[in-house]
Amino acid sequence: MKTVIHKAESRGHANHGWLHSHHSFSFANYHNPERMHFGALRVLNDDNVDAGKGFDTHHHDNMEIISIPLEGDLEHKDSMGNVAIIKQGDVQIMSAGTGIYHSEFNKNNDKDVKFLQIWVFPNKKNLKPRYDQISLQEIEKDNEFYQILSPNKDDEGIWMYQDAWFSLGKFTKGNSDQYKIQKKGNGVYAFVLEGEVEINGEQLSKRDGMGIWDTEMINLTATDKARVLLMEVPMNI
Structure with a gap:
């Protein structure tokens, strides 16, 4: 088994006034050659958008883009004609394909x-493109853990x-679960949304990330009330 740990405070940070963004991997002006991606996982941005503000229309192509609201509501508009509100408890995907504006x-x-x-x-x-x-x-x-994407x-x-495969888990202190790798050769990037957990013997806190590969199983125990996102992706791209 191989692992890498990214503590919350080690992430890149961008302050645009209306937007505070923490980058687990290199993005925009944050460049770390040791943190370009984790297998097929290219970007993990933890964004805070001020009231009444947002991202103007911009372009993407050939990327799978997933948005998971943690607090509040976000209005989405795109060049396919979709207009939608995503809020806490939702998950959104946009396959940019040949190109999309949103x-x-x-x-x-x-x-x-x-x-x-x-x-x-x-x-x-x-x-x-699809939405x-x-x-x-x-x-x-x-x-x-329960599956939210596959x-x-x-x-x-x-x-x-x-x-x-992406999975979410919400745990009370002292509870445990195992996650089995769905496809041989894949790895898992675990991101702690809230609380504290122990994953395969490593203690992690809020917004810490941990990449795990060359294993078949991941063991998690909540050492406090916790919420965790698991992102299983191919390691070879």
């Missing part, structure tokens, strides 16, 4: 929006053009 705005005037923006390299290029979002309320569970259209959660 904007994201905090439409609330009284509170910030906090969300994760995640990019994953696709396993197919130049496909027709999807779901509410997790009907599938969420307590004290065990490569399979018929599986629980949303799907993407990559052999990747």
